[in-house]
Amino acid sequence: MSSIPRARKPTSTLPLGRGTLMNHLAAAEAFARLSEQANRLQRLQILLDATLPAYLLPGTHVANLKRGKVVIHTDSGAVAVKLRQLAPRLAEGFVQQGQEVTGIEVRVQARRRPATSVRPKQSKVIGVRPKQALTSLASGLEDDSPVKRALMKLLRNA
Numbered sequence: 001m002s003s004i005p006r007a008r009k010p011t012s013t014l015p016l017g018r019g020t021l022m023n024h025l026a027a028a029e030a031f032a033r034l035s036e037q038a039n040r041l042q043r044l045q046i047l048l049d050a051t052l053p054a055y056l057l058p059g060t061h062v063a064n065l066k067r068g069k070v071v072i073h074t075d076s077g078a079v080a081v082k083l084r085q086l087a088p089r090l091a092e093g094f095v096q097q098g099q100e101v102t103g104i105e106v107r108v109q110a111r112r113r114p115a116t117s118v119r120p121k122q123s124k125v126i127g128v129r130p131k132q133a134l135t136s137l138a139s140g141l142e143d144d145s146p147v148k149r150a151l152m153k154l155l156r157n158a
Contacts, residue, residue: 068102073109
């Protein structure tokens with residue numbers, strides 16, 4: 001008789017009942033602080049979104065909260081300058097909303113741009129009449145003329 005291997009019992013310490021990921025993370029001691037930090041950052045982001053004018057929102061997000069200082073990343077240097085000007089007002093607004101904020105730090109964090117694909121060179125299309133006119137013009141120019149060379153190159157590639 002061959003023995004059939006038995007399934008192992010799960011070694012996870014997470015509760016097996018239904019619940020959100022945040023509930024599971026908060027239940028594990030190792031993740032409790034991480035969960036609290038994520039919640040703080042989320043609240044700060046919501047407050048930042050409500051405070052900033054719409055033109056400053058794209059590419060701007062709360063990146064961290066260290067020792068009371070909110071770190072904000074933006075992908076534009078111009079937006080970073082404006083956020084630095086607004087920093088005292090933003091910090092005051094966070095404090096008024098019950099957040100323990102002592103300052104704001106703004107960093108430019110360039111976002112990754114997708115690699116641009118190399119486009120195949122498109123040939124120029126010149127109609128019959130313009131082509132004849134350019135050929136006639138080129139034939140009337142001196143052989144060492146840079147204009148004639150440019151016209152001949154244009155006609156070859158067209």
